[in-house]
Every structure is written in structure tokens, then in C-alpha cells.
Amino acid sequence: MDFTPLSRFIDRITAWRIPWAELLVMHRNETVFRYRAGFADLEAKTPIEEDPMIYLYSLTKILTCTAALQLVEKGTILLGDPLSAYLPEFAEMEVRKKQMDDSFATELAERPITVRDLFTMTAGFSYDLAAPSIREAVERTNGRLPTREFAMALAKEPLLFEPGTRWNYSLCHDVLAALAEEVDGRRFSAYVRAEITGPLGMRDTGFDLSEAQRSRLVPQYQYDDALGKTVPMDGDWYRIGTEFESGGAGLLSTVSDYSRFPNTLTNRGTSPEGVRILSAASVDLMRCDHLTELTRSDYNWAHHAGYGFGLGVRTHISQAGSGSLSPLGEFGWSGAAGSFAIMDLESQLTVMYAQHLVNNQEPYVHPRLKNIVYACLK
Known part of the structure; x- marks a missing residue:
């Protein structure tokens, strides 16, 4: 060589x-x-x-x-599980949808976000770390923003698309870390x-x-x-x-x-x-x-x-x-x-x-x- x-x-x-x-x-x-x-x-x-x-x-x-x-191997989570089974704030997500007049409105998602969607970047999230709910959470926690609080803040933002229907490089793996914290009990x-x-x-x-x-x-x-x-x-x-x-x-x-x-x-x-x-x-x-x-x-x-x-x-x-x-x-x-x-x-x-x-x-x-x-x- x-x-x-x-x-x-x-x-x-x-x-x-x-x-x-x-x-x-x-x-x-x-x-x-x-x-x-x-x-x-x-x-x-x-x-x-x-x-x-x-x-x-x-x-x-x-x-x-x-x-x-590793958590999948332990039987703690499954890829097909709804994310809300572990992080309940993601139970009823809003999705941004384009209207006939080219404006946008939000509607309830037709399909839940799954654990697999977090792995595969198909949950519907953006990569906007300056989203209003995230900025508010940073201020509310005096600049600490623990990982679990981050996920709760992100859940308040509307999704860009119905979960599972598109791929978008996003904050999915940050939520995956919060999921690991929730089910394991330790900080990530x-x-x-x-x-x-x-x-x-x-x-x-x-x-x-x-x-x-x-x-x-x-x-x-x-x-x-x-x-x-x-x-x-x-x-x-x-x-x-x-x-x-x-x-x-x-x-x-x-x-x-x-x-x-x-x-x-x-x-x-x-x-x-x-x-x-x-x-x-x-x-x-x-x-x-x-x-x-x-x-x-x-x-x-x-x-x-x-x-x-x-x-x-x-x-x-x-x-x-x-x-x-x-x-x-x-x-x-x-x-x-x-x-x-x-x-x-x-x-x-x-x-x-x-x-x-x-x-x-x-x-x-x-x-x-x-x-x-x-x-x-x-």
C-alpha cells in the first residue's frame, strides 16, 4: 500500500x-x-x-x-413505536400545510411520529435552533435548556410535513437523545x-x-x-x-x-x-x-x-x-x-x-x- x-x-x-x-x-x-x-x-x-x-x-x-x-437491543424501545409512547408532548402534532391561496395553516398530523422517523430523518422537524418555542425555553431555563426541555419545546413547533412522507435533515437525533434520557433515566x-x-x-x-x-x-x-x-x-x-x-x-x-x-x-x-x-x-x-x-x-x-x-x-x-x-x-x-x-x-x-x-x-x-x-x- x-x-x-x-x-x-x-x-x-x-x-x-x-x-x-x-x-x-x-x-x-x-x-x-x-x-x-x-x-x-x-x-x-x-x-x-x-x-x-x-x-x-x-x-x-x-x-x-x-x-x-442499544435500547432497541434491550427491548426498551422499538423502531415502530409511536414517539409519544415515551415523550407524550409529541402525541398531537400540528403540520404546516399550504392552502389554496398559497398561505399556510396548521392541521393535526394524520400519522404519529415513530421512533424510526427519528433515526431516519423523516419526523417532519426542521433544523431551526432559533424557533420561537426553543428561544422561549432557553429564556425560561435561564440559558440551561436541558436536553429533555429542548424536546418539549420542539414539540410546540409545527411539523414541515406529515411524518414518514419526506426526508429532511433536521433535529431528529437531538430528540433521539432526549428519548434515550427519558427511557433510561440518566442524562444522555x-x-x-x-x-x-x-x-x-x-x-x-x-x-x-x-x-x-x-x-x-x-x-x-x-x-x-x-x-x-x-x-x-x-x-x-x-x-x-x-x-x-x-x-x-x-x-x-x-x-x-x-x-x-x-x-x-x-x-x-x-x-x-x-x-x-x-x-x-x-x-x-x-x-x-x-x-x-x-x-x-x-x-x-x-x-x-x-x-x-x-x-x-x-x-x-x-x-x-x-x-x-x-x-x-x-x-x-x-x-x-x-x-x-x-x-x-x-x-x-x-x-x-x-x-x-x-x-x-x-x-x-x-x-x-x-x-x-x-x-x-x-
Whole structure:
């Protein structure tokens, strides 16, 4: 295996507009390639060092869906259950519907939101963290907004469509975290630490940072097209409450630490050390394509062509459609600042890529990165 093309690609994108990038490739549980380039702090010209702390953003979603699948395995919940059986505030949801005069009115939903709808992004939610009910809940809780309170607030907002009829990237997995809290009884962070990150030895992954970890949190950037350069962007705009543990975007971690988790899924739910967090059957259910005739046309991101959507992950269903060198069944997800995970059971391959640029150039970087990885393996 010659990974020279990968290091050249990382050098090219960090000389372009991405401040820094790091890539870890694991094959059959062994790290076969690791490379980083660029500056952690552009202003100070500080080189990127080992194990910087980063915002994972939506890479959180894979872990949240894993936590919820553990509850399915325990018989605590079923995918087909109505969400209101556990979170009663979702019992009678209103749906926005267009009227004959092009105005909008709300009507009672004809079908309940199911647990499956949360996994598959078909509940009818938006991704509006500034919705009136959420803003009111932030104020009412004096800026704390616990995860369970967040779900209660979101339930007051009308749905965008009838549950199960469309796919829309949304706050579904944040509600999934609230569901886990309700049925398990622990805060979501406590559940994740006890059932996933703790058993896997992931000491640098969590919703809050220690002082030592905070000193390793690298600056975040955005590329300003008007200025033609990369500029700093402070803060985590998904952390809308001090006690809000976002199941959709709340985790922070490092490449070394987080890679333990996707590699465990690559091993069908059991880590190389023998720690099982999911059954092989659950991993297969996660990476199964759950799109339907009603929802497939909505999942239309150009760089996900040839992919279906599973339980919180993209899943490769057509090489002709994707133009990807990865085999069918390869799955994973990405984060808003550009982090990216690949899990491939057939090739026994795990890839963890990290960067910290919020307008992340994902449609350019991720498909190319994936193809170069697979070309280097052959």
C-alpha cells in the first residue's frame, strides 16, 4: 500500500483554503496511514499537533443512533413505536400545510411520529435552533435548556410535513437523545459515557471539556469568499444551552479517540479488545437503506449520489450512481466543520478525517478523499 497520493492531497487542500487537516486510516485494526498538515492557528502559524480537540458536530449522530440502537437491543424501545409512547408532548402534532391561496395553516398530523422517523430523518422537524418555542425555553431555563426541555419545546413547533412522507435533515437525533434520557433515566452524557465511550476507552470524547482538554481545543475557521481568505469563527453555535447535550451535534473529541468508535462498528459492533457495544445484526440494520419511494427523492445531496440513508448514516447502494471506489455497504457520516468517517466491513477499513472549517468544502474534499484511500489500498 502506497499512501503518497493521500499525503499529497492533504498538502494540496491545506495549501488551498482549509487551515489544517488530519487523516487516520485503519485496515484490519492496524493504523496503516496517518498524516496531518497545516496550521492549528493561522494567525500564529502554529503547526497542527497530535490530538487537537475539535467539534465533531454531526459525527455525533452516529454515536447517538448507536446509543438508541442499544435500547432497541434491550427491548426498551422499538423502531415502530409511536414517539409519544415515551415523550407524550409529541402525541398531537400540528403540520404546516399550504392552502389554496398559497398561505399556510396548521392541521393535526394524520400519522404519529415513530421512533424510526427519528433515526431516519423523516419526523417532519426542521433544523431551526432559533424557533420561537426553543428561544422561549432557553429564556425560561435561564440559558440551561436541558436536553429533555429542548424536546418539549420542539414539540410546540409545527411539523414541515406529515411524518414518514419526506426526508429532511433536521433535529431528529437531538430528540433521539432526549428519548434515550427519558427511557433510561440518566442524562444522555452519562449514558454515553457508561455504555459507549467508557467501555471503549474514549477518554477525550464528551459534551464538555476539562480545563486540560480546553487548552487543546483548536481554533475554528470559515472561508470568507469576499475577502478571499480564511478567518476565525469562534464558538459552537449548536450549544444553545449549558445543559443541552445535542445528540445531533454536541460531541467534541480527537482523531485518535473518536476513531475507536467507528472502528468498532467496522468490526460489527465489537472492538478489537473484545468490548461489544452493538450486535452485528444491529450494525447491519444501521447500514441498511431505509429510504422509501416517498422519501428517496429528498435525499438528493450531489456528493451523496449513489448512497441511501440508514439509521443515521449514509450507506453505499450504487457504485454506478456514486462513482465511488468503495464497495457497496460502506457507510458513515460527516460533521459541519468537515470531519468525516468511513466504515467498511467488507474491506475491514476505518477512516477518520478531521478539519475545522465550517463552510467545509465537503462536496469537493470527501468524495476525492474516499477514492484516493481506496486506490491506495489496491
